[in-house]
Amino acid sequence: MRLFAAFILTFSTLFAFADTVYDDFQMPESVLQGNDGTIYISEIGERDVDGDGKITKIDPQGNRTTLAQGLYDPKGLVLFKDKLFVTDRDVVIEVNTIDGAYGVYAGTMSFPKSPVFLNDIDVDEKGNLFVSDSGDFKSTGFVFKITPAGEVSLVLEDQSDVIKAPNGLLVDGDKLFILDWGGEFFKANLKTNKVKKIAEGFTGGDGIAKNGKTFYLSSWLEGKIYTVDKGKVTVIKDGYEAAADIALSKNKDKLLVPDMKAGTLTIMDIK
Ligand SMILES: [Ca+2]
Numbered sequence: 644m645r646l647f648a649a650f651i652l653t654f655s656t657l658f659a660f661a662d663t664v665y666d667d668f669q670m671p672e673s674v675l676q677g678n679d680g681t682i683y684i685s686e687i688g689e690r691d692v693d694g695d696g697k698i699t700k701i702d703p704q705g706n707r708t709t710l711a712q713g714l715y716d717p718k719g720l721v722l723f724k725d726k727l728f729v730t731d732r733d734v735v736i737e738v739n740t741i742d743g744a745y746g747v748y749a750g751t752m753s754f755p756k757s758p759v760f761l762n763d764i765d766v767d768e769k770g771n772l773f774v775s776d777s778g779d780f781k782s783t784g785f786v787f788k789i790t791p792a793g794e795v796s797l798v799l800e801d802q803s804d805v806i807k808a809p810n811g812l813l814v815d816g817d818k819l820f821i822l823d824w825g826g827e828f829f830k831a832n833l834k835t836n837k838v839k840k841i842a843e844g845f846t847g848g849d850g851i852a853k854n855g856k857t858f859y860l861s862s863w864l865e866g867k868i869y870t871v872d873k874g875k876v877t878v879i880k881d882g883y884e885a886a887a888d889i890a891l892s893k894n895k896d897k898l899l900v901p902d903m904k905a906g907t908l909t910i911m912d913i914k
C-alpha cells in the first residue's frame with residue numbers, strides 16, 4: 644500500500660497531471676489538510692458498527708498513522724485552532740491533533756432534536772460549528788449550530804420544506820452553502836434565513852469546497868466532481884465509485900477526494 648502510494652507520488656512528480664492516489668482506507672468519508680500540510684481522513688470502518696471508526700493522518704512526508712481510533716462511524720471533519728471536530732453518528736467529538744486524545748464535544752442530549760445521521764461540519768471565524776443531519780436522506784434533515792459555549796440550536800428551521808436532506812456544508816461569513824443529498828445546491832443567509840437555490844442536479848450530493856468564486860461539489864451516488872462557477876455547472880472528473888466529502892489542499896491547487904467504496908484518497912491537480 645505504501646509502495647503503491649510512493650509509486651504514484653513519483654509518477655505524479657514526473658507527470659504533473661497525474662493524480663496521487665492513496666489506497667486501503669476503510670470507507671473514507673471526509674478529508675482535510677491543515678496549514679502544516681498534514682492530511683486528516685475519517686474512516687467509517689463498517690457502517691453501524693461501533694469501535695472500528697478512526698481518524699488517519701498523513702504527514703507532509705507521506706507517512707500514514709492512526710490519530711484516533713475506537714470511533715463509531717466518523718464523517719465530517721473541520722479544524723479550529725488545532726482541534727479537530729468530527730461528526731460521529733449522533734455526537735460531535737473533539738480530537739487533539741497532537742496526541743489523538745478525544746472526547747464528546749456535543750453529546751446527543753444537547754441537540755434540540757435527536758440527531759439521526761450527523762454528516763458534514765464546518766466552522767466560522769468565531770468558532771461556531773455548523774453540522775448537517777441528513778436524517779432519512781429524503782426529507783427529515785436539519786442543520787445545527789453549536790456555539791463555542793456548547794449551545795446547540797437549529798438553523799434555517801423554517802426552511803425545512805426546502806432543505807430536505809442536507810449533506811455538504813460550507814460557511815462563509817453570514818452565508819451558509821448547503822449541498823442537499825437530493826441534488827440541490829443552496830446559499831442561505833444566516834441573518835435573514837433566506838435560502839436561494841444556486842444550482843441543481845447533483846443527485847447524491849456530498850461535499851463542497853470553494854476557491855474564490857468557484858465551487859467544487861461531489862456526488863457520492865454519481866461518482867462525479869463538479870464545478871459551479873457563476874451558475875455554470877461543469878463535470879471535471881467522473882468514474883469514482885462513491886465520491887464523498889471533498890476538500891481543497893492548503894495551497895488551493897489540489898482537490899482531495901475520498902472514494903468511500905473504493906477505499907481511496909485521490910489528490911487531484913486543479914491548477
Ligand atoms: Ca463503524
Ligand SMILES: [Ca+2]
Nearest residue numbers: 762763849888
Ligand atoms: Ca458527507
